[in-house]
Amino acid sequence: MMTQRPSPASAARRSEASRRAILTAAFELVQEVGYAKLSIEGIAARAGVGKQTIYRWWPSKGAVLLEAFLMLSEGEDGQPAALPDTGDLRADLTTVLRATVEELNDPRFDVPMRALATEVAHDPKLAADYAERLDRPLRMIKLERLRSAQRAGQLAEDLDLDVAVDMVWGPVLNRWLQRSGPLTIEYVDSVVTTALNGLRHRP
Amino acid sequence: MMTQRPSPASAARRSEASRRAILTAAFELVQEVGYAKLSIEGIAARAGVGKQTIYRWWPSKGAVLLEAFLMLSEGEDGQPAALPDTGDLRADLTTVLRATVEELNDPRFDVPMRALATEVAHDPKLAADYAERLDRPLRMIKLERLRSAQRAGQLAEDLDLDVAVDMVWGPVLNRWLQRSGPLTIEYVDSVVTTALNGLRHRP
Amino acid sequence: MMTQRPSPASAARRSEASRRAILTAAFELVQEVGYAKLSIEGIAARAGVGKQTIYRWWPSKGAVLLEAFLMLSEGEDGQPAALPDTGDLRADLTTVLRATVEELNDPRFDVPMRALATEVAHDPKLAADYAERLDRPLRMIKLERLRSAQRAGQLAEDLDLDVAVDMVWGPVLNRWLQRSGPLTIEYVDSVVTTALNGLRHRP
Amino acid sequence: MMTQRPSPASAARRSEASRRAILTAAFELVQEVGYAKLSIEGIAARAGVGKQTIYRWWPSKGAVLLEAFLMLSEGEDGQPAALPDTGDLRADLTTVLRATVEELNDPRFDVPMRALATEVAHDPKLAADYAERLDRPLRMIKLERLRSAQRAGQLAEDLDLDVAVDMVWGPVLNRWLQRSGPLTIEYVDSVVTTALNGLRHRP
């Protein structure tokens, strides 16, 4: 959808300063005023940019938001190329999921994430972009951790790891987005345990 | 938040015809033009109603949508007071979940549901109402089925049934709303199996 | 084009206060910022009015300007129902035309009049409205004065009075609008004399 | 204000091709889309020229239009160095004025002329340029014809010929620009007759 930045020939003469100002403004504004009051007009004003500069390079508010997230996640890079792997799968998943819900419970992230999530829910094009550029890299490292556990004989051999990822993160994300209940540590721990053991009575 | 309909004393002279016209118009419109272009003005025009009549009785677009769903679910009543209980939990869950994804894959329901879901995601008040009036009744009958299985010794005795419901429906709903993948029968079956058995290697 | 004001049944519920605020704002703004920078947006802001309220009732900037002139000319009414008639046609025409160029030389009137005149030049619909509502009444009283002179035997019996009006005012208005020369008293006097006597050598 | 073309030293490397393309595009565009929708962007695009090339050499849209007219009038040169002079002033003026209104009634000329005339009405700098470069040459040949008539004793000896020109052309141009009435042959003839004879009763 958007041009990869380091392509000076194709996306000729685009202003990198304006691009960053727009993404930063979008991320900050959505936190401050909420998603419902987030407007292209507001982003442009805050970024000190003409509206056309936004319309020229992004097809929708959601696309701006997505790229703002990408910029952020690239900014804080270095470590999170992999999930922790202590050998204890349950402990590692619990650690990661607790960190996730901590973020989700932090308004600094909750509001923009929620905005992005609901944009994605309504815009298939954006959803594809989101899946490709934000979700997939994260899913990869989750899959990697599960693969490691599977190799160690800790998971069923015929387990579909994609489904497994959904089993762990799906309930949490769904509860978050739908506000069907509080995202507590206890809940997270219970999800991890139940996902690993299954609902059935274990002998 | 909203007046319960059968309360003739409080909501004195309210026009039932207008109410139904509004709810119907809202549901139809959201299907036809999509959520992004759904407007109070549009609903009022389609329903042949003054805008004030909508603002008088509902606090938001989402509240109208929610009540439209309630009207619908009351309309098709009779059976769905309980989940099927053949004694085979896996089969019953699979049946129900397959029916759910069939609905979710049907544009007739997908669009309005998605609209409601994202409104709920942004509006805690609406979320509470949604949980109370639409989600809870459904969750109750899910819990009832699981409780029956637990009594039959098919589920772990110390299992938190609320978490269990999330383990089954959460992954599916999350995949639906985020479009993180297609909602196929195979996926549903795999979710049920994995939820019941757990991720771990079973001896 | 525009509803005559005193028609409360047809132009239902129109706000007279907003109407006057818009017309006043338009007239003032065009003086202050000039025609080129006159914007509907600016008029609305100055009048404390939504843009839609202007678009609802007027088809163009020029129509607003025209009605502003009408409001003004109605406001200063009372006397100018007729041109002076002392019996001396040349003196009377000179008096009136001198007053006209004085107005045309006054920036307070020059700028808005020029704006209206050029709008009229580009918009035939507006031109018709202008002719009907602003120009015709004025032309009537000019014709009346000439008719009086004709009756007194001061003008040729077969003279086309419409052309006669153009002969007197046309040169002045054209010189004003095209800035083809300064509008001095001498010029005006010369026009009146020449129009009355004709170019030919008089015996 | 504008560089006179034949000055190869001052306007060093200016592209004559671009200049002609711009003037042609401007003239054509104003006919096709009308004055209101004429834009520098549009002219540049149509001429296959960068916007800067227009801004570099002309101070305003009107200046482009003016020069476009000049180019045209130079193009059709050869004859119009003088008005016809058959000795019959009335006949000659009628001939010329009929030709003028024919042009004014032709949309091919009406629209661009009107555009230029109203630009001139709002821009004194342009008005000066217009008077100097387009209007004056034409006025000169009109004056020449009147001077000839004056020498022949057909006009009053003390007649101000500048006023006389206004008396003949002013009414017509004003009626044209303000659309205060149709420009018919009858009207033109009547103007010429009335201008020559004057309004007064002739003995």
Next chain:
DNA sequence: CGTTAACCGAGACGGTACGTCTCGTCTTGGG
């Protein structure tokens, strides 16, 4: 059994934001 107060449709109102268009400036890269 009229009064009257609330609801109703309609839609004008002051606003905000939309997405587009054009302005006039600036920058890039190629004669």
Next chain:
DNA sequence: CCCAAGACGAGACGTACCGTCTCGGTTAACG
């Protein structure tokens, strides 16, 4: 240095809705 190309900040355009606010015109309960 000119030129085509076109990104940029700026801001007006005309439209769509927002949520509030009269208007009359029903319409049901109360007095």
